[in-house]
Amino acid sequence: MSLSKMLLVRLFIILIILLILPVGCGKGIVAPETPVAVKEQIENKPGVVEKSPVTALPEGKGTPVLKATVIYVVDGDTVHVRLENGRKEKVRFIGVDTPESTRVVELYGKEAATYTRKELTGKTVYLELDVAQRDKYGRLLAYVWLIPPRENSKTEVQKAMFNATLLLVGLAQVMTVPPNVKYADMFVEFQKEAREAEKGLWETIKAPVPAPISNTASPEIKYIGNSNSQKFHRPDCQWAQKIAPRNRVEFGRREDAIKAGYQPCKTCKP
Template sequence: MKNKRSINKFLICSIMAILLFTVAGCSDATSTNSNSSTPKETTAQSSSTNKSESASQTETSSPIKLEKAKVTHHTDGDTIGVTLENGQYAKVRFIGVNTPESTTKHEQYGEEASNYTKSQLYGKTVYLESDAGTTDKYGRLLRYVWLSPPTAINESEIRAKMFNAILAYNGYAEQMTIQPNVKYADYFKKFCAEARQNSRGLWAINPNGTTKGDGISAPSSSQNSNNTSNSSNTNTPNSASSLNSNNNQSSSTQSTSTEQQKVPTQTSTTDNKSMTVYVTKTGHKYHRAGCKYLARSQIPISLGEAESEGYTPCSICDPPQ
């Protein structure tokens, strides 16, 4: 009887041990399966994230921050109007370059520069890059205008894709560096020098350029009536001299002759006041383009504004007065 009980106890203990072992094995297997699925899920999530990041990097492959815009308006050679991606309209003034005037004032090669900018940009999508200063005193955006996003910032990319630079090396613009926007100033200086050395664009008509107050302006209406409509602006001074000579030799009364002679003088004074001269942040004199005192900074203003603000002419570069 005792042996039978012992056997029963042994069997019961054996069965319990087997059950415990089985339960423990299933638990481990479940745990192992659970743990083994985690790396797979993590890998899948990581792969999905990498693909997303890769796509994002492809869309923004440019090494600089750019704002996409469409050119919807044209002003002149160095100013355009754009519609930004948020639907807002803004005027954009190109940084680092200055084209001859073609709006309220007409300088030689101004019309050509204006037409070139319009032909290259109007209706197209561009990419705007800002510098340290974002707007000018007129509220215009100060920007570098890229025709397409650059893949790197080097001379070849700038020469091929940045419209500011394209204007410079094709001779449509002179360099105009105003602090603090100087990121690409050295490139503009080089490109303008190349255009000047090769007599391209505005450098072909005047070795000193035409945007720095050199006295070139549109002829008066009285002069136009005595010249053919196709006459070049470079002949304006000779035409004016001829007109005055004819007036002096006229058989008209002295009062009529005097009135005719006064007209060019009044027009010349008005034109002089609208000429562009340059001042510095700390100086008290105004200068002509290329003056050695403009090496660090140059701020363009009209001659009339310079005089009204108390600036006096530089004795070194002898600017217009």
């Protein structure tokens, strides 16, 4: 074998080693307990959304979940966790939204953050993923269970899934973002329960509804007519107050009074 040929063979061997090496190292990073399908998703680059192999796996018993520890609570619906393999992830809860945008709601936003901090900090949680496993910010999207889910029944969800808890205590609203809709119907039910019980943020939302602004279809009385004199008035006119109930006619719009043949009062000039 000539010197140049030997050199070529060596280069070739080095090249092959370099190609194989990173694959071998990569395998060591992932905890052996993590289901294969989930592993692949977790290792995806943030923002890369792929059709999930997780949903293809049998549901109910043995639904793949990621065991994790909550290490930091950002706000009511976002936490940082450490997975079993040591990897840190920012997790956004699926299907719920804790308030934060308006002045009134911000108060409940703080309450929601405090609640999540109190309930989840340092806790072991089980992250159930749905079809889309990351959002555009690269955050992991999850249903956060306090116990490993067994049958994913309504009772179980109500008892042990934190996303549902936030809705039930009235500290979050339903926010359905397809394709992650596995528990969407249940979430709507839980929100309804909280709303009917006026829990948390529903207290303010149920405050008196302001009168409709529309003046065309409004049933409000705008003008009062006297069927005897065929005059019509503004409701606060002294003559309007004196109309006998049997002669009193109400009009929603001025043109209705005119059409009915009524003349505007010269005192209140309606």
